[in-house]
Amino acid sequence: MDKEIELLHETELFKDLHAEQITEVLSIAREVSFSEGEIIVREGDIGDTMYIILEGSVDVVKSLVMDGMDEDETTGKNKVFTRLSAKDHAVFGEIALLEEFRRTATIKAVTDCVLYEIRKDDFLKLAEWDYALGYRILLNLSRIVSARLRKADEDTIKLTTVLSFILKEI
Amino acid sequence: MDKEIELLHETELFKDLHAEQITEVLSIAREVSFSEGEIIVREGDIGDTMYIILEGSVDVVKSLVMDGMDEDETTGKNKVFTRLSAKDHAVFGEIALLEEFRRTATIKAVTDCVLYEIRKDDFLKLAEWDYALGYRILLNLSRIVSARLRKADEDTIKLTTVLSFILKEI
Numbered sequence: 302m303d304k305e306i307e308l309l310h311e312t313e314l315f316k317d318l319h320a321e322q323i324t325e326v327l328s329i330a331r332e333v334s335f336s337e338g339e340i341i342v343r344e345g346d347i348g349d350t351m352y353i354i355l356e357g358s359v360d361v362v363k364s365l366v367m368d369g370m371d372e373d374e375t376t377g378k379n380k381v382f383t384r385l386s387a388k389d390h391a392v393f394g395e396i397a398l399l400e401e402f403r404r405t406a407t408i409k410a411v412t413d414c415v416l417y418e419i420r421k422d423d424f425l426k427l428a429e430w431d432y433a434l435g436y437r438i439l440l441n442l443s444r445i446v447s448a449r450l451r452k453a454d455e456d457t458i459k460l461t462t463v464l465s466f467i468l469k470e471i
Numbered sequence: 472m473d474k475e476i477e478l479l480h481e482t483e484l485f486k487d488l489h490a491e492q493i494t495e496v497l498s499i500a501r502e503v504s505f506s507e508g509e510i511i512v513r514e515g516d517i518g519d520t521m522y523i524i525l526e527g528s529v530d531v532v533k534s535l536v537m538d539g540m541d542e543d544e545t546t547g548k549n550k551v552f553t554r555l556s557a558k559d560h561a562v563f564g565e566i567a568l569l570e571e572f573r574r575t576a577t578i579k580a581v582t583d584c585v586l587y588e589i590r591k592d593d594f595l596k597l598a599e600w601d602y603a604l605g606y607r608i609l610l611n612l613s614r615i616v617s618a619r620l621r622k623a624d625e626d627t628i629k630l631t632t633v634l635s636f637i638l639k640e641i
Contacts, residue, residue, distance in 0.1 A: 364628060365628065365631045365635075366628065366631050366632040366635050367628055367629070367632045396617050396620075399610070399613050399614050399617055400614060400617070402617065402621065403621075405621070405624055428606060429606075432602035432603045432605070432606045433602045435602070435606040435610075436598060436599075436602045436605040436606040439606060439609035439610055439613055440569070440598075440605075440609055442613055443569050443609055443612055443613035444569050444570060446613055446616045446617050446620055447566050447569055447570070447572065447616050449620055450566075450616055450619055450620045450623060451572065451573075451575070453620060453623035453624055453626075453627060454575055454623055456623075456627050457623060457626050457627055457630065458534060458535065458536065458537055459537070460627065460630040460631065460634065461535045461536055461630065462536040462537045463634065464630065464633065464634060464637075465535075465536050467634075467637055
């Protein structure tokens with residue numbers, strides 16, 4: 302158990318929880334396995350689970366252009382890739398703890414993988430039972446999401462700037 | 472006091488709090504006034520306060536292109552505007568409750584305005600004293616931020632799609 306507590310402690314989402322609080326989180330986590338090449342989460346699907354990588358690596362594959370403009374869901378040229386592995390203390394799908402969302406990326410197992418899966422309903426039940434725990438996790442989660450929003454806003458401004466240059470030229 | 476409780480109850484951020492919890496929030500809110508034309512929050516500044524509109528209207532002015540490409544901070548053509556008023560139960564700057572962020576928009580008083588101002592440190596202190604309250608507000612806040620992130624991601628994909636079309640043409 303100590304190894305799992307240590308691992309969760311290293312993630313952004315659970316970083317400042319006490320050992321007992323992490324044990325509570327582990328009590329709602331289910332160990333799941335995926336084989337090399339399997340899709341764990343598919344962009345566009347509705348999801349209510351988040352994952353913590355225990356062993357192995359995954360690719361995060363995200364569309365850059367709208368549906369139907371690309372041939373294959375994980376190999377097209379209009380895609381961005383990030384590789385995540387157990388040693389990065391990687392967590393993905395965490396926004397699904399808040400409400401059911403369409404997945405914004407496809408996650409594909411690069412190697413055989415072992416992950417913890419946590420379901421939204423189990424998380425919300427635990428959080429309403431131990432508000433201190435719920436508060437701490439949501440503070441981390443909302444900071445993670447805010448940082449992503451800031452990044453996305455910057456990307457939008459960069460793209461609009463490029464577009465406005467191009468439209469002046471043509 | 473009942474009117475204020477009712478007003479906060481109508482906001483996305485405080486919607487499912489009990490009357491006593493809203494009273495706790497009101498205990499850390501400070502009433503502030505701005506005159507017509509005054510800047511309440513300036514894009515790019517670091518901020519640690521959020522606002523709830525009690526009386527009056529404000530304009531939200533956001534850059535579409537990077538700094539230095541536009542002449543005036545609230546009248547340039549590369550701007551988007553949204554008008555918010557007391558009757559919309561409008562809240563702004565709420566991400567500053569989480570950590571000090573650069574403001575992503577300028578907020579300008581369109582009429583004389585009365586607002587509640589809540590400071591990050593007061594909010595975090597209250598939330599750590601009443602975790603149930605902190606949890607409830609953070610759940611609402613993180614859902615608000617996630618919805619914005621989803622919208623920003625969609626905008627990015629639309630812009631990249633337009634750019635990829637244009638770059639194929641020229």
